[in-house]
Amino acid sequence: MRHKESHRMEHLGWLRAAVLGANDGMISTASLLVGIAAAQASHGSMLLTGFASLVAGSMSMATGEYVSVASQADTEKAAIRQETAELAHDGEAEHRELAAIYMQRGLDQDLARRVATQLMAHDALGAHTRDELGIHASTQARPLQAALASALSFAVGAAMPLAITAFTPARLLVAVLVAATLAGLACLGALAAKTGGAPALPAAIRVTCWSALAMGSTIAIGSLFKVGI
Template sequence: MPHLHAEWHKASRIGWLRAAVLGANDGVISTASLMVGVAATGAGSAAVLTAGVAGLAAGAMSMAAGEYVSVQSQADTEKADISRETRELESQPDLERAELVAIYRRRGLDEQLATQVADQLMAHDALGAHIRDELGITETLRARPVQAAIASALSFAVGATLPVVASVVSTANAATWITLTTLLALLGLGGVAAYAGGASIVRGALRVAFWGALAMGLTAGVGRLFGAAV
């Protein structure tokens, strides 16, 4: 029997990595932009720091709530589909078997082999076979609302902590320190995500940093105009 070796693919991690990077990016960009905007009004360092901490807390909770609601909706849909599939297996097993055979035929198996595979899988775990092959739901991709909410909140908070810390340690001109720290963080996040996904590191880093710089620039402009008007 040939020796089996484990294979490792970049695509296997792109889902959680994308969520983590997006959460951290949101934390860095939104919090830094808020703090730079407040600083542009001429507010003191205490007000800038307060805005950053408030933005961190509000953003983390917003991310958690939004992610929970979104993923819970997916979980509810999955639950309803599985319940319906359970009823159909009990009431019309022959039709469900035919559905599996048709699925395997579309994947390239001939009639005889597709029938054998369907029969064996249904004998072993009929519901599991239909959940996986008909509904496309796997254990790895199952909706987990609580985990998704916690992960989103934590990743946002980690990202948002960077501009807040930059504001604390800066001795003067907090907006400059926040901007520099944010751009370096975004370059790193974009580069890591691109490397993990097999894309161009430089392009990925510059893409993320560009949009972060644009967000901070626009917010700073709004803050300056608002400060001048007040």
């Protein structure tokens, strides 16, 4: 029977963007809300602020992710164009270069040359793109996918503290918001780690500690300015 394996590398592009977006949406919105709650802002002001944070943050995440990943995609395309030109100009030199790569990975000289010959006969550009440039189909930059994943996940993450603010009494709001957000972020960190095949506990602890620091900072700052808006 044919041996089958399942790896998570093909999920790295959208998973990274989605986890970053949800984490940022949850912690930034919750931190903002507990900060203005500590400043004794009115319930209506808090809801308006939270909704504005959701919309602006989603657009900001989408824009930043698209620009970042598009730059990576442009770099990859430029490298592939250069490699195409080099293959057309001096195929022998490219063959020697590919064989040298395989020798560095442990093949003897004769076998490395034969592997390079067969791979280049099958798909010369694909072989050089993969083994010389390190560009793989599973991890290739996809700007639109990353932007959409970031925007949607940010909105989902920000919706949780916003919903808690809408339905929690003012006297309990800060405590409930902090506790629920930390619990949600811990679950998110563990889920992301598990999806990527990494240990869940260290990821959960890491995101919880940094998030607690962020919310503690905004509460301290808000407490200094009791504006009551």
